[in-house]
Amino acid sequence: MTEPTQILHSIPVDPLTGAISVPIYQTSTFVQSAPGVHQGYDYARTNNPTRKVLEDLSAQLENGSTGVAFASGLAAIDAVLKLLDTGDEIIAVEDIYGGAFRQFTHIYAKFGISVKYVDTTNVLNIIDAITPKTKLLWIETPTNPTLKITDLKAAAKIATSAGILLCVDNTFASPVLQKPLDLGADIVIHSATKYLGGHSDLISGLVVTKDPELGARIKFIQNATGAILSPFDSWLVIRGIETLHLRVEQHASNAQKLAEYLSHSPLVNQVYYPGLVSHLNHDIAAEQMSAFGGVVAFDLKIDDAALATKIVTGTRLFKLAESLGGVKSLCCLPCEMTHKSIPRDKRYQSGVTDSLVRLSVGLENADDLIQDLDTALKQTEKYTNQSSSIL
Ligand SMILES: *Cc1c(COP(=O)(O)O)cnc(C)c1O
Numbered sequence: 001m002t003e004p005t006q007i008l009h010s011i012p013v014d015p016l017t018g019a020i021s022v023p024i025y026q027t028s029t030f031v032q033s034a035p036g037v038h039q040g041y042d043y044a045r046t047n048n049p050t051r052k053v054l055e056d057l058s059a060q061l062e063n064g065s066t067g068v069a070f071a072s073g074l075a076a077i078d079a080v081l082k083l084l085d086t087g088d089e090i091i092a093v094e095d096i097y098g099g100a101f102r103q104f105t106h107i108y109a110k111f112g113i114s115v116k117y118v119d120t121t122n123v124l125n126i127i128d129a130i131t132p133k134t135k136l137l138w139i140e141t142p143t144n145p146t147l148k149i150t151d152l153k154a155a156a157k158i159a160t161s162a163g164i165l166l167c168v169d170n171t172f173a174s175p176v177l178q179k180p181l182d183l184g185a186d187i188v189i190h191s192a193t194k195y196l197g198g199h200s201d202l203i204s205g206l207v208v209t210k211d212p213e214l215g216a217r218i219k220f221i222q223n224a225t226g227a228i229l230s231p232f233d234s235w236l237v238i239r240g241i242e243t244l245h246l247r248v249e250q251h252a253s254n255a256q257k258l259a260e261y262l263s264h265s266p267l268v269n270q271v272y273y274p275g276l277v278s279h280l281n282h283d284i285a286a287e288q289m290s291a292f293g294g295v296v297a298f299d300l301k302i303d304d305a306a307l308a309t310k311i312v313t314g315t316r317l318f319k320l321a322e323s324l325g326g327v328k329s330l331c332c333l334p335c336e337m338t339h340k341s342i343p344r345d346k347r348y349q350s351g352v353t354d355s356l357v358r359l360s361v362g363l364e365n366a367d368d369l370i371q372d373l374d375t376a377l378k379q380t381e382k383y384t385n386q387s388s389s390i391l
Contacts, residue, residue: 004245007245025044029044046223051231054234061241064209064210066209066216069228070222073204074205077103079225081108089133089134090116091116092104095140097171120141121280136165141178145295169188171189173293176249186211189206190208195251199240205229250363251293268377274293294360295358297358298357308354318330326362329360
């Protein structure tokens with residue numbers, strides 16, 4: 001049986017009523033027949049039947065043993081970091097998600113957990129950064145927003161031989177396109193806010209572990225610190241997962257078409273999409289991903305934020321907003337939005353120029369999306385002609 005069929009049919013029919021949709025168990029507690037005698041549920045922070053369906057489903061999607069659902073992607077990341085002790089070191093991917101950077105440096109640094117950011121596209125940099133204190137390797141692939149790729153098998157080998165945990169933030173790829181645990185990672189986290197939820201209508205995070213003992217430690221942290229996902233939001237993510245395979249395949253196919261269109265535009269400097277043969281790590285991406293995801297970034301020949309602003313405000317289908325992974329296409333200007341707090345020279349080092357535009361390609365018809373972007377780009381052509389004649 002193929003995975004989409006398996007996933008759909010592993011969502012249980014409600015044993016009490018036969019409801020084909022998972023019931024939303026909106027309850028705080030569960031009645032016990034004698035002290036400590038219950039049906040597996042005693043208090044809803046510890047366990048909730050709706051959340052449990054999502055947790056089991058996420059473990060299955062990632063080929064892990066244990067799934068644990070949190071109130072946000074950052075709460076999921078926070079739970080993984082709570083595995084560490086004072087004095088431990090983290091090695092993290094250089095282009096890490098901004099919220100994870102903020103948490104590592106502004107929350108965990110003061111508890112004596114330090115982090116080194118390295119360019120993990122060259123895995124030898126990981127080896128150089130490892131010390132006896134290193135306990136966790138943190139990888140995102142593809143990264144945000146320039147979609148850099150790290151060789152997960154190679155990174156996992158390094159982590160295993162150094163005796164450190166490898167955690168992969170698999171948000172951008174989704175488990176449909178990439179399964180880090182199969183490639184040797186120990187932990188996967190997701191911002192389920194993105195592709196898993198898929199409809200831009202919730203905030204949620206997941207942790208999946210390969211090893212059940214590690215999973216039990218994450219479950220302990222979830223219960224002890226309490227950042228659980230609500231029953232209703234658990235239900236929404238389950239519903240999102242029901243169409244995950246269909247959606248992600250269409251996101252990726254639309255994104256590939258847009259990336260190809262952009263790579264032929266005379267106004268565009270560089271297109272970042274791992275599905276393009278011209279992408280720096282296309283070969284590794286092709287090896288570890290079954291398609292290349294729904295995020296595309298590009299910058300302009302005239303590297304000017306005002307010009308890029310014309311584009312992101314000139315589209316009609318691509319809405320200007322942060323986030324990604326929803327059914328409707330979004331665009332953003334990282335230098336003014338997601339990456340505003342990063343100093344300009346540091347931003348440029350990782351390719352985030354003033355004119356870099358990030359697209360979250362949605363599920364509209366690809367030709368309509370190309371048309372929309374083409375119109376917005378052509379508007380700027382007029383504007384650049386005007387400004388060059390003024391000059
Ligand atoms: C959005 C995002 C997060 C954070 O998730 P929230 O659900 O917003 O807390 C973490 N990692 C990546 C790659 C993301 O895109």
